[in-house]
Amino acid sequence: MKRILTVFLKVVGLYVGIFLFVRWLVVPILVSYIAAPVDTNLEDYLDRIILISIVAFTLSAFACAAWEWAALSFKYTREELLSIKYQSWWWILFFLCCVASYACLVILRRPNEGEIYVTSFLFIITIVPYYVGTLLFTPSGAKYVPPFAKYFRRWK
Amino acid sequence: MNHYLIAVGGTGAKVAESVLHLAAVGLMTGKSLHIIFVDQDRSNGNLGRTQVLLDTYSFCKKIGFSDSSDIFKAEVTKSSPPVWSPIPDMNASLKQVVGYNLIPSDKEAIRGLYDVLFSEAEKQTPLDEGFRGHPSIGAAAFFKAVNLGEEEPWMTLASKVRQDTSSGDAVKIFVAGSIFGGTGAAGVPTIARLLKDKLIKADVKEAHLSIGASLILPYFNFLEMQGQTPSSDQNQRTLVAKADNFLVKTKVALRYYEANQLLRVFRSLYVIGNDTPKAVGEYSIGSVSQRNDAHAIELLSALAAREFFMNDSKDGNVKLAARKSASAIEWEDFPDHRVMKQRLADYLRFAFVYLAQYEPIVQCVSSIKACKIPWLLDYFGGALPEESLRSLNKLGEYLRSYLTWIAEIHNTANQEVNLFNWKLFSEKSENRMQLLTDLRLEDLSQLVTGTDGYGLPGAMDIWHEVSAAHGRGLADFLMALYTASKMKARER
Numbered sequence: 001m002k003r004i005l006t007v008f009l010k011v012v013g014l015y016v017g018i019f020l021f022v023r024w025l026v027v028p029i030l031v032s033y034i035a036a037p038v039d040t041n042l043e044d045y046l047d048r049i050i051l052i053s054i055v056a057f058t059l060s061a062f063a064c065a066a067w068e069w070a071a072l073s074f075k076y077t078r079e080e081l082l083s084i085k086y087q088s089w090w091w092i093l094f095f096l097c098c099v100a101s102y103a104c105l106v107i108l109r110r111p112n113e114g115e116i117y118v119t120s121f122l123f124i125i126t127i128v129p130y131y132v133g134t135l136l137f138t139p140s141g142a143k144y145v146p147p148f149a150k151y152f153r154r155w156k
Numbered sequence: 157m158n159h160y161l162i163a164v165g166g167t168g169a170k171v172a173e174s175v176l177h178l179a180a181v182g183l184m185t186g187k188s189l190h191i192i193f194v195d196q197d198r199s200n201g202n203l204g205r206t207q208v209l210l211d212t213y214s215f216c217k218k219i220g221f222s223d224s225s226d227i228f229k230a231e232v233t234k235s236s237p238p239v240w241s242p243i244p245d246m247n248a249s250l251k252q253v254v255g256y257n258l259i260p261s262d263k264e265a266i267r268g269l270y271d272v273l274f275s276e277a278e279k280q281t282p283l284d285e286g287f288r289g290h291p292s293i294g295a296a297a298f299f300k301a302v303n304l305g306e307e308e309p310w311m312t313l314a315s316k317v318r319q320d321t322s323s324g325d326a327v328k329i330f331v332a333g334s335i336f337g338g339t340g341a342a343g344v345p346t347i348a349r350l351l352k353d354k355l356i357k358a359d360v361k362e363a364h365l366s367i368g369a370s371l372i373l374p375y376f377n378f379l380e381m382q383g384q385t386p387s388s389d390q391n392q393r394t395l396v397a398k399a400d401n402f403l404v405k406t407k408v409a410l411r412y413y414e415a416n417q418l419l420r421v422f423r424s425l426y427v428i429g430n431d432t433p434k435a436v437g438e439y440s441i442g443s444v445s446q447r448n449d450a451h452a453i454e455l456l457s458a459l460a461a462r463e464f465f466m467n468d469s470k471d472g473n474v475k476l477a478a479r480k481s482a483s484a485i486e487w488e489d490f491p492d493h494r495v496m497k498q499r500l501a502d503y504l505r506f507a508f509v510y511l512a513q514y515e516p517i518v519q520c521v522s523s524i525k526a527c528k529i530p531w532l533l534d535y536f537g538g539a540l541p542e543e544s545l546r547s548l549n550k551l552g553e554y555l556r557s558y559l560t561w562i563a564e565i566h567n568t569a570n571q572e573v574n575l576f577n578w579k580l581f582s583e584k585s586e587n588r589m590q591l592l593t594d595l596r597l598e599d600l601s602q603l604v605t606g607t608d609g610y611g612l613p614g615a616m617d618i619w620h621e622v623s624a625a626h627g628r629g630l631a632d633f634l635m636a637l638y639t640a641s642k643m644k645a646r647e648r
Contacts, residue, residue, distance in 0.1 A: 075597065076619045078516040081524045140624035141616070144527040154534065 034114030059100040064133035071142040101126040164333030165340035169203040171332040174458030181503040182226025201447025235309030246284040294342025321364040331369040336402040345418035368464040373429025374402035375453040426460035434570040449564035501604040506641040507555035512595035530623035535633040563589040611644035
């Protein structure tokens with residue numbers, strides 16, 4: 001029970017952190033560079049960005065969890081290791097994160113100006129958590145599968 | 157403290173095999189163990205198998221497992237020459253050994269005594285394949301031919317013992333052999349007595365010297381050779397051991413030892429047997445074909461050696477170990493069974509998981525991307541060095557012999573042996589135990605019987621734990637694998 005509560009509080013804390021990060025750091029930056037679509041005022045558009053970024057982050061977290069689950073389900077036999085299964089799982093989930101990022105942009109609607117900033121932000125809020133999450137928290141048995149992990153996880 | 161094991165005859169060699177396995181699993185933790193094999197039949201299959209095992213053990217020992225672990229801890233060495241035969245001339249017959257034809261004519265009575273004691277076949281039979289279950293031949297040959305003081309490996313043994321005792325160390329010598337065959341029955345008390353005399357003459361203080369022995373009573377029998385009529389030029393080779401005579405011979409040998417106080421030389425004596433010997437197939441005179449499967453009695457005898465080496469025996473103590481059930485052999489039937497179970501089981505799990513999962517990967521490691529094998533990057537920097545590969549091949553060989561030994565122990569006694577689920581890694585084929593080529597990782601948790609109170613990590617848990625552990629090199633990797641494979645006693 002205590003464990004479940006701890007995990008729940010961590011997840012809530014993470015989301016509060018993401019909200020504060022977007023609301024107080026990202027949005028003030030975006031305000032200077034973007035113009036909302038013609039039929040939307042900027043304030044509403046920024047609220048949508050906050051909401052969509054939380055959805056994008058959630059999708060990324062799901063992808064991350066799916067990878068962890070997969071890494072724990074692998075049997076690590078010779079046959080499995082010889083196949084492309086491990087890395088393909090990681091890349092498939094990475095690709096899904098990219099798709100999710102693009103889908104978020106479509107749902108959000110492209111801004112009149114500063115599309116590159118919004119696109120980059122959505123990309124970062126989806127892909128980076130997936131990459132950093134899998135880089136740091138992949139179970140030890142598959143810890144070097146995320147690209148460049150061997151430069152980060154070999155701290156001994 | 158240095159320990160010495162003298163393995164007499166085929167059974168002695170089989171006991172030495174079990175001792176080696178106990179040393180590998182960490183049940184023999186002395187500094188060093190020096191083994192001398194005594195057998196007239198140098199090509200004896202049992203002896204050959206144990207010698208190969210000893211070489212493999214020594215190779216694996218060089219991997220250098222950490223001092224914090226007991227596996228492969230004892231330095232086991234063999235004598236030079238590795239096998240000592242009481243009669244160096246392999247083709248000699250008893251007649252030649254005792255100089256029957258050289259007995260002067262005025263001492264006809266001595267010749268007559270030989271004629272009364274030994275049949276013509278016994279006198280004529282070449283001794284190249286041992287004493288063929290005839291202790292009377294062995295006793296005469298030992299008595300006439302043995303001169304421990306002036307030949308190897310006894311000279312080296314004496315000098316080592318002198319060296320040990322001069323530094324104040326106590327020395328323990330354990331002699332193992334059967335008393336229902338030829339070499340063991342004749343050799344065990346004779347060698348012990350001659351050796352003690354020799355060592356005391358060499359200024360070794362008796363108080364520093366402790367000699368123990370296991371006398372193994374009949375625990376197997378065999379079928380008579382079927383359909384094999386000896387050729388005329390091999391008539392003299394028809395002298396064979398007969399299983400029907402085992403009990404009688406044992407009784408006579410024990411009575412003889414008692415009458416002549418031959419057993420007083422031993423500080424500790426372990427008398428081990430089985431009430432219902434099991435047939436082990438057809439009789440073999442000796443040589444390479446004399447190759448029998450391992451038996452629980454040999455394991456017990458090896459445990460006796462362990463008990464002797466590890467503990468200080470007190471005069472007058474009598475310990476009794478016996479089976480709880482007449483029809484089965486269980487963990488509880490063995491002395492110090494908790495420690496024994498933990499060590500044998502941990503090592504079995506390690507062997508199983510290595511052979512089922514890691515060895516196949518090692519064999520094709522260059523075809524797999526290193527990033528998929530974390531331990532390859534962490535412990536070996538991404539590629540297995542040639543030397544590590546050779547060591548792993550040798551370790552695989554050793555682990556296979558360990559699994560085979562375990563499987564054989566479950567199949568040679570008349571009783572049901574309930575220690576491990578041997579069918580998960582071996583099968584009986586043409587009356588021999590064969591290891592399965594396809595070991596299933598899912599079976600890992602089923603290997604050991606009676607595991608209530610233990611946590612049993614699965615293969616995936618072990619993989620993750622090995623990948624998370626820190627270390628560098630082959631020894632660290634294998635230690636991490638061994639530690640991760642262990643059964644974990646649950647806290648109550």
